[in-house]
Amino acid sequence: MAQKAAKTLATRNSARLRQTHLITLGIHVLFLLLSFTLRRSLSYTPYILLSLPALLIEAYLDILARPSYHPNGDLRKAGEDLEAKGLTEFMWDILYWTWINLILVVILGNRGWWLYLVVPGYAVYSAAGVFSGVKGMMGGLAGGASEGDAAGTGTTSKRQSKMEKRGGQKMVYR
Incomplete structure (x- = not known):
């Protein structure tokens, strides 16, 4: 009963790594077989350049979790959890997208390689959204009140407008 969680993790990691290696082998063999027989016009330079990161990630995950x-x-080390969040999850996403892309290239031909740009395109889109959000948050901290407020043409809060209607103090901006 000692180290039951570690033994469970080791069993789960071994099964997942074996499954991942078999799927990768099957997809690459299918790609190469079909590219040599049916689709002779497929380019191998993008295949090598775009499959190499996924193969390196798979080797890293194997070293990490084996x-x-x-x-x-007796179990010496169970390995790291392959279901961990963060960077491990991101590596799985790259691996899955490479598998999907290889299948799409077999179906669509060389034009399918352009679909690999979806991931960096989404990263740029997300970074632009984060940048604009941070820029909006930092806008009030940069120089105090904006020029429109300094001239007295800015919008007032509900509380300020109610106080002005009752004849209370009017806010004076300097």
Whole structure:
């Protein structure tokens, strides 16, 4: 019963790595087989350049999560969790997108390589959204009141307008 969680993690990691390696092998063999027989016009330069990061990520995940055992068969190290959030999750996304892209290239031909740009395009879109949000938050901190407020033409809050209607103090901007 000792180290039950570690043994469960080791079993789960081994099964997931074996499944990942078999899927990767199957997709690459299918791609190469179909590119040599049916679609002779497929370019191999994008195949190598765009598949290499996924293959390196898969090798890294294997090194990271492969359980190790003592010579007597006891578990030495269960490996890292392959279901972890953050960078591990991002690496799985790249691996899955590479698989999908290879299948689409077999179906659509060389034009399918352009679909690989969806990921960096989405990253640029997300970064632009974050940048504009941060810029909006920092706008009030940069120089105090804006020029429109300094001239007295800015909008007032509900509380300020009610006070002015009752004849209370009028806000004077300097």
